[in-house]
Amino acid sequence: MSIEAVRSGYNFAYLDEQTKRMIRRALLKAVAIPGYQVPFGGREMPMPYGWGTGGMQVTAAVIGADDRLKVIDQGADDTTNAVSIRAFFRDLTGVETTEQTEDATLIQTRHRIPEKPLMEDQILIYQVPIPEPLRFIEPSEVETRKMHALEDYGVMHIKLYEDIAQFGHIATAYAYPVKVNGRYVMDPSPIPKFDNPKMDNCPALQLFGAGREKRIYAVPPYTEVRSLDFEDHPFEVQRWDASCAICGSRDSFLDEVVMDDCGNHEFICSDTDYCRTRVAEQGESA
C-alpha cells in the first residue's frame, strides 16, 4: 500500500513513530516474560477508554503496510465497535481489511477468540479492561505486583472456592484466570472460558493491551496456558443443548438471541465469519 492512503495530517496508524517504538519495546518485554504485565505510556486515542484503546495502540504499533486486518467484537465483524476500529485503521494506514480469519495477519478482538484455528503468521490482539487478575481480592497495585513477584497466588483459588461454595460448581464463565508458562497468573481478558483452551499452545502470537490501566502483556506462540481449577472440580467449558439456528454448528460458542416479545429465542454462532463459512460450505455440498 502506498503511504498516500493515509489521511493527510496524520502519521501512519495514528500514533507517532516514537510512541510506536515505546509500545514495541513494551511488547518485546511482554513476549520475553509471558503473562507479565508491562507498564507502558498509554496515549490518548480518539475514542473513550473502555472502547478498546489498549488494543488499538498495540495494533497501531505492530501494523505494517502489507498487513491484512480483521477486527471482531464479541466474535462479530459487523458490530459498531468492530466496524469503527476497522474503518479507523483503513483510513489511517490504508491496509487491506478482511472478515475472514484465515486471510488476516492481524486480528484485533474484544471478548472472543475466532473459532477457526489460528496460524503461525497471525497475531491476535486483545482489548483488555482490567489486566490484573488479583484485583478483585487485593485493591492495592503495590501489593498485587509484590504478589506476582513472589508467586503468592493462593488468593486466586479463593475466587473459585467461593464459586463452588455458593453455586456448587465453578461459576466463573469469563475472564477465567490462567497460569502462563507455569509462572504468571494472567487475566485472559473477558473472553468466555469456552475460549481458554484455544490459548494453550496456540501457534499465533497473542498480545494484550489495556489502555486505561496502561499495561501490556503477551503469550508467545506455543506457550502453555493452563486454566486454574481444583482436583475435584476440574476446568470445564460451557456446552449448549441447542445448535446454531443459521449453520447448525454444535461446537461453536452460541449467543442467545431473543426473537420476539413472547419469550421466543434462538441460538446463533457468536463468530460471524465461522458461521458464514459453514453456510457457504453447506451451499456448495447441497
Add this chain to the structure above:
Amino acid sequence: MNTEPLLQVRNVTKLYAAGKGCADVSFDLYPGEVLGIVGESGSGKSTLLSCLSARLAPDQGSIQYVNREGELLDLYGLSESRQRQLQRTEWGIVHQHARDGLRMGVSGGANIGERLMATGQRHYGDLRATAERWMADVELDIDRIDDKPTTYSGGMQQRLQIARNLVTHPRLVFMDEPTGGLDVSVQARLLDLLRRLVTELGLAVVIVTHDLAVARLLAQRLIVMRRGQVVETGLTDQVLDDPQHAYTQLLVSSVLTP
C-alpha cells in the same frame, strides 16, 4: 529436643524517635513456650512484635529463627519471598483488629482455606472438610461457613482469625492483643480456647497484651516494657506476685480486683 531455642532475639532496636519504639531487646523463645510482653500503651510492644514477625526491619540487632528443617535463619537476611513463606507456613500472626487479619470480602470458609491454597492444596472437598473442622475447633457455628466475616460478631471474627492462622499448623504464633475490644465473657471463652489450642498443638506463642489477667492465664514467662525498654523479665507468677521494678509494681497494683 526442647533444648535449642526457636527464636533468638539479640539487642533488637527500632526507634521512631528517642523513647518511641523498642530498644535493646534480647530474649530466647523455646518450642512450646508462651511468652507474654506486657506494658502500657506506647511502650513499644507492638513495634517489637512487628520486628519479630518479619514485618518491620529493626535498626539494630538480630533475630534468628530455627525452622522445621532445623536450619538457623537470620530473619532479615532472608529474601522477601522466604520471609513470606515463613509467615504463611511456619508462623501465624493474630492481629488486634480481626479486620486487619481477615479477608472481609470472602466467606469464613475461604478465609480458613486461603493459607492451604497458598501452600498448594488443590482439592475442594479436603479444603471444605478442613474448614469445617476448624470452624468447630474454634467454636464457630458450621452453618456460618459461607457467610462473610462482616456479618460475624467481634468475638467470632477473632476466633475465625485464629482458625485461619492455625490451619497450616504453625510452630510459632504472634498475637497482638487478641482479646482487645471484646467483652469480658467473650474474652474468657477466647482465652480458654487459646489455652486449649496452645497445649494441644504445642505452639510457641509471643503474645502482646496490656491486660495482666490475660498474661497470667496464658504466658509462662513475661517481659515488662516501658518507654521502649525492657524493665523486668521472669516467670509470670514471679513477676506478677513479686514485682521488683517500680514500674511493674505500679502495673500490678493498678489492676482492679472486683
